[in-house]
Amino acid sequence: MIAISIESLTKRFGSHAALDDVSLRIEPGELFFLLGPSGCGKTTLLRTIAGFVTPDAGRVLFDREDVTKLPVHKRRTGMMFQSYALWPHLSVARNVAFGLEEQGVPAAEREKRVREALASVRMDSYAERKIGQLSGGQQQRVALARALVVRPRALLLDEPLSNLDAKLRLEMRSEIRRVCKEFGLTAVYVTHDQKEALSVADRLAVMSEGRIAQIGCPEEVYRRPHSRLVAEFIGETNILRGKVVSRAGEEMLVATAAGKFSARATGVLRTTAEEGVLVSIRPEGWRISDTGGENSIPAVLRSTMYLGEFAQHEFTAGGEALKALELNPHLAHRVIGRQYFLEPLDAVVLNDTP
Numbered sequence: 001m002i003a004i005s006i007e008s009l010t011k012r013f014g015s016h017a018a019l020d021d022v023s024l025r026i027e028p029g030e031l032f033f034l035l036g037p038s039g040c041g042k043t044t045l046l047r048t049i050a051g052f053v054t055p056d057a058g059r060v061l062f063d064r065e066d067v068t069k070l071p072v073h074k075r076r077t078g079m080m081f082q083s084y085a086l087w088p089h090l091s092v093a094r095n096v097a098f099g100l101e102e103q104g105v106p107a108a109e110r111e112k113r114v115r116e117a118l119a120s121v122r123m124d125s126y127a128e129r130k131i132g133q134l135s136g137g138q139q140q141r142v143a144l145a146r147a148l149v150v151r152p153r154a155l156l157l158d159e160p161l162s163n164l165d166a167k168l169r170l171e172m173r174s175e176i177r178r179v180c181k182e183f184g185l186t187a188v189y190v191t192h193d194q195k196e197a198l199s200v201a202d203r204l205a206v207m208s209e210g211r212i213a214q215i216g217c218p219e220e221v222y223r224r225p226h227s228r229l230v231a232e233f234i235g236e237t238n239i240l241r242g243k244v245v246s247r248a249g250e251e252m253l254v255a256t257a258a259g260k261f262s263a264r265a266t267g268v269l270r271t272t273a274e275e276g277v278l279v280s281i282r283p284e285g286w287r288i289s290d291t292g293g294e295n296s297i298p299a300v301l302r303s304t305m306y307l308g309e310f311a312q313h314e315f316t317a318g319g320e321a322l323k324a325l326e327l328n329p330h331l332a333h334r335v336i337g338r339q340y341f342l343e344p345l346d347a348v349v350l351n352d353t354p
């Protein structure tokens with residue numbers, strides 16, 4: 001198990017900084033996710049850790065070893081990419097053995113390790129099959145075995161599941177997590193899929209324009225986003241403009257066009273009360289009721305969509321459109337055009353200036 005330290009990495013392509021002074025530390029055995037909008041630099045960061053990209057400034061350390069100038073094959077990382085890059089005409093076992101042949105591992109040892117790697121992804125009974133005769137999910141398992149067989153110091157994954165259908169993605173997500181934990185691997189995983197990140201990551205970083213916007217465990221980043229960018233990138237949210245009426249530590253009473261309610265500051269609040277603030281409330285973060293309480297705002301139900309386990313409502317309050325999700329909608333019988341009361345349970349004051 002190694003720690004991966006990224007120290008002030010900068011990488012420019014022409015005048016564009018794909019990485020702009022990025023620093024972070026990934027703990028030994030941690031499953032760390034990089035996500036963010038397209039072009040934010042996550043692949044460049046992963047490729048710099050792998051050794052495919054040489055940074056203009058900054059360092060990459062594996063524990064205390066500076067690997068910034070070390071070529072890819074000497075870093076001893078296992079990699080799994082979007083295109084599995086397996087040889088379709090070779091057997092599963094040959095595909096997995098390839099990295100070991102390159103390292104000059106003797107045949108008997110090779111065979112043993114290939115068997116172990118295939119067993120760890122539950123593909124041991126497919127060793128002699130040709131890659132072309134496997135399903136997408138099975139091919140993905142072989143790609144994972146191939147990354148593991150070299151006993152990597154860290155596992156680097158770039159959108160490894162994006163070629164799979166939804167059901168297989170779910171299955172492979174937990175499979176990748178299981179394998180990483182079983183082997184105690186430090187892993188860095190790039191994805192577009194925020195659900196994948198929330199459900200699998202120990203910690204994650206949301207990137208934007210070559211910088212880290214926020215780092216934290218999934219629940220922290222989801223429930224306490226620091227900025228509009230993070231709040232909107234990880235899941236859906238309602239953003240309301242407001243003014244701070246009063247404040248006691250992190251708790252504040254904010255007045256918005258939709259009404260007054262309490263919200264909690266996240267990170268360092270840069271704005272002053274006069275400038276106003278932005279508040280984020282997740283659609284599932286409302287308590288909907290027929291009668292108002294102290295902290296609730298009156299809102300008229302405009303539309304509702306029944307989705308089985310929950311309903312997706314749209315309310316208006318003081319000219320603001322508000323999205324709300326309600327679990328077990330069949331227990332509630334909401335009526336379009338009627339007034340209800342919405343209480344924000346998890347409102348967060350963001351750091352951005354409106």
Ligand SMILES: Nc1ncnc2c1ncn2[C@@H]1O[C@H](COP(=O)(O)OP(=O)(O)OP(=O)(O)O)[C@@H](O)[C@H]1O
Pocket residue numbers: 013016017018036037038039040041042043044045192
């Ligand atoms: N080899 C390259 N030459 C020139 N520009 C590049 C190169 N690689 C990346 N870039 C640019 O650097 C920026 C970051 O790219 P990167 O691939 O790291 O983003 P990303 O977050 O992984 O995006 P995506 O989610 O679309 O894969 C982008 O603006 C991209 O166009």
